Every structure is written in C-alpha cells, then in structure tokens.
Amino acid sequence: MSTRIQNWLANGLICAAVALPSFAIAAEQLIIDYVVSNTPQRKALLTIIDQFAAANPDIQVKHNGYPQEPYKKDFINRLKTGRADLAFWYAGERLRDAAEHKLLAPLDADLVALLKKKKFAPATIEGTRVGGEVYGFPLYYYAWGFVYRKSLFNRLDIRPPATWAEFQQACERLKAAGITPFGLGAKSIWPAAGWFDYLNLRINGIDFQRKLLRGDVRFTDPKVRQVFDTWGDLLRKGYFLEATMDQEMERVLPYLYRNHVGMVLMGSFIAAKFPGAIASDMGFFPFPSYSPDIPNYEEAPLDVLVLPTTGVNHRARNRFLTYLVESGSLRMIADADQTFAAQPDLQSPALLGEATNSILSNAAGLTYFFDRDAKTELVGPTYEGLRLFLKPPHDTEQAVQHIEKARHKGKE
Numbered sequence: 001m002s003t004r005i006q007n008w009l010a011n012g013l014i015c016a017a018v019a020l021p022s023f024a025i026a027a028e029q030l031i032i033d034y035v036v037s038n039t040p041q042r043k044a045l046l047t048i049i050d051q052f053a054a055a056n057p058d059i060q061v062k063h064n065g066y067p068q069e070p071y072k073k074d075f076i077n078r079l080k081t082g083r084a085d086l087a088f089w090y091a092g093e094r095l096r097d098a099a100e101h102k103l104l105a106p107l108d109a110d111l112v113a114l115l116k117k118k119k120f121a122p123a124t125i126e127g128t129r130v131g132g133e134v135y136g137f138p139l140y141y142y143a144w145g146f147v148y149r150k151s152l153f154n155r156l157d158i159r160p161p162a163t164w165a166e167f168q169q170a171c172e173r174l175k176a177a178g179i180t181p182f183g184l185g186a187k188s189i190w191p192a193a194g195w196f197d198y199l200n201l202r203i204n205g206i207d208f209q210r211k212l213l214r215g216d217v218r219f220t221d222p223k224v225r226q227v228f229d230t231w232g233d234l235l236r237k238g239y240f241l242e243a244t245m246d247q248e249m250e251r252v253l254p255y256l257y258r259n260h261v262g263m264v265l266m267g268s269f270i271a272a273k274f275p276g277a278i279a280s281d282m283g284f285f286p287f288p289s290y291s292p293d294i295p296n297y298e299e300a301p302l303d304v305l306v307l308p309t310t311g312v313n314h315r316a317r318n319r320f321l322t323y324l325v326e327s328g329s330l331r332m333i334a335d336a337d338q339t340f341a342a343q344p345d346l347q348s349p350a351l352l353g354e355a356t357n358s359i360l361s362n363a364a365g366l367t368y369f370f371d372r373d374a375k376t377e378l379v380g381p382t383y384e385g386l387r388l389f390l391k392p393p394h395d396t397e398q399a400v401q402h403i404e405k406a407r408h409k410g411k412e
Contacts, residue, residue, distance in 0.1 A: 029060050030316040033084040036065040037337065038272055044336035048329045052320055059316045069188055072371070078308075079103040085311035086320065091127040091136055091302035092372030093213065098306070099130040105307040106133035111321055118325050123366070124342040127302050136304030137321050138342035140334045143286075143356040144194055144299040144369075146263045147256065147270060150283045152179070158262075160285035167288040171239050174262040180241040182234075183261035185252035186390060189383045193370035194265050196386060197299055199227045202290035206297040206365045213374040219385070219403040228389060228396035230290075235394045245390060267301065271338035271351040284355040295364030302368060303339075381406030 032049070036042045042065060053061045064084070075089065079098060089095055098104050107115075112134050115125055120138055128136030146160075153160070156177055161167040171181040186192040200209050204223045211217045212224065234240070241261050244252045250273065255261045257278060264270075265287070274282050289296060311317060324330060325343075334341035338351055340360075360366070371379045385403035389395065 028058060028313055028316045029062060030086070030313050030320055031084045031311070032061065032063045032320075033071075033078065033082065033087040034063065034065055035068050035071050035088045037068060037269070040272055040336035041333065044332045048324070048327075048332060051327075051329070052323050055323070056319060059319065061320075076103070076376075079310065082308065082310060083312070084308050085313045085317040086137075086305050087308055089136065089304055089306045090368065090372045091138075091304055092368035093374060094372055094376055095128055095136060095304070095306065096130050097376060099133075099135040103309055104135050105309050105311075106130075106135050107137060107307070107321075108318065111137075111318060111325075114322065114325050118343060120325075120342045121344050124302055127368075128304055136302075136306055137324070139303045139305060139330060140337060140339040140341050141300050141302040142268045142337075142339040143284075143359045144198070144265065144267050144301075145284050145286045145355070145359055147266055148263045148283050148285070149256065149259065149278070150281050152259050152262060153283070160283065161288045164288055164290045170262075171234075171237075175238070179259055179262050181239040181262050183241050183244040183252040183255045183264045184390075185244055185247050185249035185264070186386075187246050187248045189386055190369075190371060191249055191266065192386045192390060193383065194267075194299065195231060196227065196382075197367065197370050198265070198287040199231055199290070200224070201297045201299075201367065202287060202294060203227055203230065205294050206367065209297075209367060210373070213370070213378065215375050215378060215407070219382070219400045219407075224400060225396050228399055232389070232394040232396055235390070236392075267299075268352045268356040269337050269339050272336065274351060279351055282351065284352045284359075286359045296362065297365045297367065298359055298363040299369050300360055300363070300366040301372060302342075378407055 034045060046063070049061050049063055053059065071088075075087075076098065078084070079087070080103065095104070099106075112125065115138070124138035124141060125134060127138070128134055148160070156173050158170045158173055159166075161170045174181045184191055197209070200212065203226055208217065208223060212219070212221075217224070241255060244255055244261065249266065249270075252261075252264060253270070253273060256264050257275065268284060271279070271282065286296060286298065305321070307317060328343070330341040330343055340353075340356070367373055370382070374382065381403045384406060385399040388402055389399035
C-alpha cells in the first residue's frame with residue numbers, strides 16, 4: 001500500500017474518531033407549544049420542562065408560550081403548518097374535529113395503559129376518545145361557578161342561592177346595599193359564553209345544549225329565545241356593572257375584591273389570581289337551579305396535551321409524557337392553576353377545592369364549555385351575537401337572527 005493511501009486512511013480514521021463523540025451526544029429535539037394563562041402556571045410548566053431536560057440530557061427541549069386568545073384562534077393553522085411535537089389544547093368538539101381531520105395523532109396503547117395504571121380519572125381519559133382512540137393527554141380540569149366574598153354575604157345575611165328565586169333575592173339584597181350583583185369582563189366574550197352555557201343548561205338541559213352546539217338546532221328556536229330573554233331580564237334590571245362589561249376578566253376582579261360587585265361567574269382557576277390577604281375570604285357556589293325538572297349539569301373544562309401529526313420527535317414526546325405520569329409533575333401545574341390534576345391522588349386545589357369538588361361530584365352531567373363543545377363554525381357567529389346582545393336594549397331577536405345569518409353565511 002502506498003504511503004499516500006496510508007496517510008489518507010489514517011487521517012480519515014482520525015477525523016471519524018473526532019466526529020463520533022459529537023454524533024453520539026447529538027440531542028433529539030422536543031418542541032412544545034403551550035398557553036400562558038398566568039405567571040405561576042408558566043413558572044410551573046417551565047420548571048417541569050427544566051427538570052425533564054436535566055433528567056434527559058439527550059433531548060433538547062424547545063418551548064413556545066402563547067397568549068390564550070391568539071393561540072385558540074390560530075390553533076388549527078398551527079397544527080397544519082407548525083412543527084410542535086406536543087401542543088396544549090382543550091377536550092371537546094374542536095379536539096374531536098382536529099382528530100377526525102387527521103391533524104392529531106392518538107396516544108399509543110402503552111401510554112393509555114400507563115394512565116389507567118396510575119389511576120388517572122377515567123373521565124379525563126375517555127373525554128378525548130375519538131373513534132376508539134385517545135387523542136388527549138389529560139392535565140387538569142376545573143369547575144365553573146360564582147365567586148364571591150364570604151364577608152360581604154355574611155354582612156348582608158345572604159346565603160349562596162340554590163334556586164332561581166333565591167338567586168334573584170340575593171341580587172335585590174345586594175342592590176339595596178348599593179352593590180351591583182354581577183361583574184362580567186366580556187371583552188374577549190368567553191366569560192359571556194359561560195353565562196349562555198349555564199342558562200341553557202339550567203333551562204333546557206344537557207341534551208338540548210349538545211344538539212345546539214352541534215348545529216342540529218337553530219338559535220332561533222323558542223328554547224334559545226327563552227335563554228336570551230331570561231338573561232336580558234337580569235341585564236335590564238341593572239344587575240351587571242356597566243364598567244365591567246367590556247373589560248378583560250382580570251380587570252374585573254378588583255371590583256369584586258372591593259365589594260363594588262357581589263359575584264362573578266368564572267372557572268375556579270381564577271383562585272390562582274386571588275391576593276393572599278383576602279384569598280381565605282373568597283367563596284364559590286354553583287349556578288343556581290332554574291327549574292326543579294332540570295338536574296344540575298355543570299361545566300368542567302378539561303385541558304390536555306395533544307400530538308400534532310406534523311411532529312417528528314415521537315420517541316422524545318412519549319418520554320416526556322411518561323415523565324409527567326411517573327413524576328407526579330401534574331400536581332405542580334394544578335397547584336399553580338388552582339385546578340384538579342387528572343391524577344386524583346394528587347393534592348386538591350387549596351383555595352376553592354372543597355367547593356369545586358362538591359360541585360363536580362354532585363353534577364348530573366358535565367360539559368366542557370361553549371368554544372370547546374361547539375362546532376368551529378358556530379363559535380364566531382355566536383360570540384358576535386353575544387356581543388350585540390350585551391348592548392342595550394339587550395335584544396333577543398337581534399341576537400338570534402344575527403347568529404343564524406352569520407353561521408349560514410359561513411357555510412356558503
């Protein structure tokens with residue numbers, strides 16, 4: 001063999017030897033998209049990611065945080081064009097729709113078996129089942145109800161109302177004391193959707209709610225008109241503080257803290273925002289019954305991680321999800337959000353846990369929330385209709401006709 005060839009081989013082996021260690025430690029990527037709901041929640045999630053990365057140095061984790069409303073608006077487009085391996089989302093019809101359009105991959109059988117082995121609440125697993133496959137890794141869930149200050153209710157001798165008559169009496173007692181009964185915070189309109197959901201559930205029941213949100217019932221149906229008429233009566237009586245109508249929810253909370261409003265209908269996650277000095281004074285009760293013939297159905301939104309089909313790092317994402325199950329990390333997120341972790345053996349939320357647990361355990365059935373349960377093409381038109389309805393004179397006919405025309409125009 002010539003000296004030139006020997007030198008060439010030797011140099012090649014040296015180069016290969018130098019390159020091998022670099023190749024061996026090259027990290028696999030894991031890309032996670034998530035919603036930033038509040039600072040404690042973001043801190044908890046990033047702590048979990050850092051802990052996972054430290055325990056798995058062969059995986060390079062990239063994460064992208066988004067504000068909630070833009071995230072929801074762009075989610076489907078991001079599923080089609082993005083590169084996330086895991087993405088935050090919500091159980092409900094919009095998850096089902098994404099799964100049926102092949103934008104999401106199901107959890108593999110081993111992971112589903114692990115969820116069951118670790119005693120994840122069955123409802124949180126079944127809540128994302130589509131065509132026999134589970135499409136969401138359950139994180140946490142929470143209840144909806146009225147938040148109020150216990151000291152204010154005690155001072156005015158108001159008990160949390162259980163019936164519609166008691167509800168109206170509480171409103172009148174608050175007004176007589178110079179306190180507006182409700183704050184709304186509907187700039188992003190979803191808090192108003194909570195009111196619509198609950199009035200429809202209490203007046204017409206869960207089967208009608210599901211038919212309506214699937215698009216099988218028109219919004220001009222007399223039963224829907226009754227929902228708006230009932231709500232309009234509360235609005236025209238001045239039960240909603242005008243200054244809060246077009247505010248973001250966070251800006252409404254100080255009105256509650258200072259007794260300018262008596263109640264706010266909201267998810268129990270709001271407890272994460274309570275100031276420490278008054279947190280123990282905050283109470284929570286379910287939306288009152290409207291008719292004795294209709295059981296109390298409750299909103300219980302379930303937040304999940306989904307697997308976009310555009311994701312390529314399948315091994316890394318399964319390792320991360322397995323880590324969440326085995327490490328008990330979901331407790332950290334639930335504590336930050338004051339929600340219930342999908343693993344029931346983890347600690348309940350400290351502030352409103354007893355009240356929210358009572359609401360959910362006594363529910364005759366559960367829904368996930370309007371913009372999660374409704375067909376995608378219904379959400380925009382309905383939100384526009386709600387926005388119109390909240391303006392005086394709170395015209396039912398204008399609202400329902402607008403929704404119907406807008407939803408059919410969207411199909412053209």
